[in-house]
Amino acid sequence: ALLTGGGYAEFALAEEGSCLPVPAGVALEDAAGFPETMFTVWANVFDDAALKPGETFLVHGGTSGIGVTAIMLAKAWGAKAIATASSDEKLKAILALGADAAFNYATDKWEDEIVKLGGVDVVLDMTGGDFVARNMEALNFKGRHVSIAVLRGATAEINMFQIMRKQLRLSGSTIKARSFDEKARLAAAIEKNVWPLVEAGKLRARTDAVFPLAEAAAAHRRMEEGRHIGKILLKTGN
Incomplete structure (x- = not known):
């Protein structure tokens, strides 16, 4: 289920429309890592930016929970x-997930390398700051840029002429602030379009680590250290 908060507990309340069935063949523990990332990726990349088969997609932080889900869903x-x-x-982990190319954002001039590969049509951006202008360099004509976080800063200097010349579309959103009706619509779309891919083995859970709820601080330390590949889960009970 997609929660509005309060998930660090043995019991939590969720709206009926924000709940999804466990996909056939998927363990409950793995399925628990799906909702937050699936809602985020589906809502922004497919519902908003309308990524189509044959187009090219870029996500930063490719080994994060959202990054892993975005790569695998785009490929599927x-x-x-x-x-x-x-x-x-x-x-290496990103390429093992099936990505067509991967770049080190700490050392590479990745926007130039992406342009050499033919550019991208959709960017899912969790960085903000100086990466926004660089994303725009990599975007093709009528490209779509969706912002969902601002890890490198909440402000960005961009070239408005570039937006006009390329006919780019920049948007942003959060999931938890959406109405329950909107979340229910997204849940229905995920169950219809994504769950069959999961059940067919074309999309799989990527769980990095599972911590007991009592060790939530250790789970946060692992995330803050940036060593994880995929989702970090907290487990209640025995």
Whole structure:
């Protein structure tokens, strides 16, 4: 289920429309890592930016929970996927997920390399700051840029003429602030379009680590250290 908060507990309340069935063949523990990332990726990349088969997609932080889901779902959808990360080890993990290309954002002039590959049509951006202008360099004509976080800063200097010349579309959103009706619509779309891909084995859970609820602080430390590849889960009970 997609919660509005209060998930660090043995019991939590969720709206009926924000709940999804466990996909056939998927363990409950793995399924628990799906809702937050699936809602985020589906709402922004497919519902908003309308990524199509044959187009090319870029996500930064390709080994994060959202990054992993975005890469695998884009590929399962028939699109090309490009991702960035901060180390060569993570780049290898990104390519192992099926990404078509991966770049080290700490050392590479990744926007130039992406342009050489033909550019991208959709960017899912969790960085903000100086990366926004660089994303725009990599975007093709009528490209779509969706912002969902601002890890590198909440302000950005961009070239408005570039937006007009390329006919770019920049948008942003959060999931939890949406109405329950909107979340229910997204849940129905995910169950219809994404769950069959999961059940067919084209999209799989990528759980990095599972911590007991009592060790939530350790789970946060692992996330803050940036060593994880995929979702970090908290488990209640025995």
